[in-house]
Amino acid sequence: MELTVNIGRLKLKNPVMTASGTFGYGEEYSEFVDLNKLGAIVVKGLSITPREGNPAPRIIETPAGMLNAIGLQNIGVKTFIKEKLPFLKKFKIPVIVNFFGDSIEEYVKAAEGLSKADGVDALEMNISCPNKQAGWIVFGTDPKVAFEVVNAVRKATDLTLIVKLSPNVTDIALMAKVAEDAGADAVSLINTITGMAIDIRTRRPKLANITGGLSGPAIKPIAVRMVYEAYRAVNIPIIGMGGIMNSEDAIEFMIAGATAVAVGTANFVNPSVTLDIIKGIESFMGKGGIMDVKNLVGGLRC
Amino acid sequence: MLQVGKTYDPLLKRPFCIFKREGNVIQFVYRIRGKGTRLLSNCKKGDIIQAIGPLGNSYPAPKKDFIAVAGGIGIASLFPLLERFKNKAFLFYGARTKNELVMINKAKSLAKKIFTTTDDGSIGQKGLITDVLNDFLENRTMPVYAGGPMPMLQKVSDIVAGRGIECYASLEEHMACGVGACLGCVVKTVSGYKRVCKEGPVFPIEEIVW
Ligand SMILES: Cc1cc2nc3c(=O)[nH]c(=O)nc-3n(C[C@H](O)[C@H](O)[C@H](O)COP(=O)(O)OP(=O)(O)OC[C@H]3O[C@@H](n4cnc5c(N)ncnc54)[C@H](O)[C@@H]3O)c2cc1C
Ligand SMILES: Cc1cc2nc3c(=O)[nH]c(=O)nc-3n(C[C@H](O)[C@H](O)[C@H](O)COP(=O)(O)O)c2cc1C
Ligand code: FES
Numbered sequence: 001m002e003l004t005v006n007i008g009r010l011k012l013k014n015p016v017m018t019a020s021g022t023f024g025y026g027e028e029y030s031e032f033v034d035l036n037k038l039g040a041i042v043v044k045g046l047s048i049t050p051r052e053g054n055p056a057p058r059i060i061e062t063p064a065g066m067l068n069a070i071g072l073q074n075i076g077v078k079t080f081i082k083e084k085l086p087f088l089k090k091f092k093i094p095v096i097v098n099f100f101g102d103s104i105e106e107y108v109k110a111a112e113g114l115s116k117a118d119g120v121d122a123l124e125m126n127i128s129c130p131n132k133q134a135g136w137i138v139f140g141t142d143p144k145v146a147f148e149v150v151n152a153v154r155k156a157t158d159l160t161l162i163v164k165l166s167p168n169v170t171d172i173a174l175m176a177k178v179a180e181d182a183g184a185d186a187v188s189l190i191n192t193i194t195g196m197a198i199d200i201r202t203r204r205p206k207l208a209n210i211t212g213g214l215s216g217p218a219i220k221p222i223a224v225r226m227v228y229e230a231y232r233a234v235n236i237p238i239i240g241m242g243g244i245m246n247s248e249d250a251i252e253f254m255i256a257g258a259t260a261v262a263v264g265t266a267n268f269v270n271p272s273v274t275l276d277i278i279k280g281i282e283s284f285m286g287k288g289g290i291m292d293v294k295n296l297v298g299g300l301r302c
Numbered sequence: 303m304l305q306v307g308k309t310y311d312p313l314l315k316r317p318f319c320i321f322k323r324e325g326n327v328i329q330f331v332y333r334i335r336g337k338g339t340r341l342l343s344n345c346k347k348g349d350i351i352q353a354i355g356p357l358g359n360s361y362p363a364p365k366k367d368f369i370a371v372a373g374g375i376g377i378a379s380l381f382p383l384l385e386r387f388k389n390k391a392f393l394f395y396g397a398r399t400k401n402e403l404v405m406i407n408k409a410k411s412l413a414k415k416i417f418t419t420t421d422d423g424s425i426g427q428k429g430l431i432t433d434v435l436n437d438f439l440e441n442r443t444m445p446v447y448a449g450g451p452m453p454m455l456q457k458v459s460d461i462v463a464g465r466g467i468e469c470y471a472s473l474e475e476h477m478a479c480g481v482g483a484c485l486g487c488v489v490k491t492v493s494g495y496k497r498v499c500k501e502g503p504v505f506p507i508e509e510i511v512w
Contacts, residue, residue, distance in 0.1 A: 022479070
């Protein structure tokens with residue numbers, strides 16, 4: 001049975017990876033998961049300089065999901081390379097580093113810094129961030145700005161470049177196409193959907209940040225729809241995510257058009273869920289006589 | 303962290319203190335607070351739930367007599383200490399009402415001396431346990447160990463401030479991963495945000511920025 005898939009120049013031994021921000025820098029989960037069994041590992045989003053993040057409470061559970069407003073707290077590119085990368089280098093799986101900035105310049109600097117480091121196999125750029133030079137409008141919600149920032153990063157790195165799309169847009173197919181045209185080797189979707197929860201007794205927002213990003217099974221149907229729409233718009237591979245809890249969810253994303261999948265919130269529910277998902281995909285293929293996992297990709301019958 | 307059910311709502315595991323560990327038996331004491339703990343309370347003998355742990359740190363061992371301050375189910379964090387250092391603790395145990403002063407008899411048998419309060423006066427003194435603590439501390443400098451809701455911990459922090467008293471608090475924050483990966487459970491400290499699940503839940507109280 002063939003489980004390998006390609007994302008740009010990356011070869012993954014299976015299509016299951018971790019979603020940025022839900023798996024720390026890998027180390028945190030290494031007691032629960034043999035990292036060598038994963039298709040790839042995606043680490044918490046980094047910026048060129050460290051970020052302190054938002055005040056607490058940062059997370060709140062909602063029906064079949066959770067809202068988070070971590071505020072992109074991270075240790076910065078330099079400390080990551082010095083303190084976290086050596087651990088990750090010990091494993092034989094691709095390390096994909098998620099990063100962001102609040103200006104094009106910051107994106108480029110982070111990409112350059114990470115590209116020079118030994119042990120970074122690919123970059124995933126999170127464009128769901130506010131742009132300080134344009135009234136804090138999120139990069140990934142304006143096609144023109146999105147093109148500019150992806151194109152600038154493309155010129156700054158030779159690594160496989162994955163662009164992580166924001167779902168907080170009207171036309172996801174357009175945004176996927178913009179990323180492809182700007183030079184992305186792949187797109188990943190979806191990031192969290194902006195949401196809010198209020199304590200009706202105190203009339204206060206439940207998150208200190210007021211709004212946060214919704215993840216978990218609650219967002220899966222939206223994510224599947226967006227992967228389906230993006231698949232019809234681009235020729236580059238898609239990494240699908242959003243509410244994947246088990247192998248059936250993962251297969252659903254692949255049929256909608258995802259070449260690989262990423263698992264986020266489900267890690268919190270079951271720390272070794274990624275391994276269960278890999279096994280589940282294998283057994284589904286075995287039962288269905290599917291010889292190559294790539295045969296599932298975009299296999300939707302309409 | 304304990305799985306409370308096999309549903310998507312509630313979805314996440316819930317954090318609990320390990321009340322007691324003997325051989326391969328682990329005990330928890332919890333209060334039914336919302337959906338998750340209610341579901342957990344429906345568990346029957348033989349049911350299987352997933353658990354991860356032990357996680358995070360615990361109170362440092364006291365060298366001599368000490369003060370334990372518990373607010374409601376916050377007593378759960380202090381029991382292992384009371385058990386290990388029998389008859390060494392001056393226990394200040396407060397709750398809203400009589401039946402929230404759980405395991406009061408066991409607590410009595412382990413403590414050197416116990417002071418209790420309830421908000422409604424249904425048992426013990428009526429009022430706040432922190433007021434009783436404040437009076438007691440007058441000229442004393444014993445180390446203080448505190449577990450309970452944040453407002454109580456903040457009062458304890460105010461009481462011990464500037465008196466040269468060693469004080470540790472076990473904090474509660476909303477958690478998702480429990481292993482330090484999601485950065486969701488942070489508390490503000492004098493040296494930046496720290497993860498309650500990893501660097502905590504016990505912190506020297508003077509480090510907390512309220
Ligand atoms: C380190 C740690 C140790 C704990 N040990 C114990 C223990 O030994 N026994 C015990 O009974 N409880 C303990 N708690 C509290 C317990 O985790 C919460 O009561 C539980 O998660 C509530 O879940 P629920 O689904 O019933 O409530 P929910 O429906 O999720 O929420 C009910 C209410 O509780 C609040 N809440 C939810 N989760 C937390 C949390 N993690 N911290 C503070 N408030 C919360 C919510 O804001 C809401 O107001 C501990 C918490 C922490 C962080
Ligand atoms: C606590 C938390 C932190 C996250 N941090 C990041 C991040 O730093 N960068 C990023 O691109 N996405 C981040 N995400 C989004 C996830 O990678 C993923 O796109 C989203 O959660 C949907 O997948 P899920 O439903 O499987 O969690 C975060 C999500 C959560 C829940
Ligand atoms: S609960 Fe995830 S870092 Fe503490």
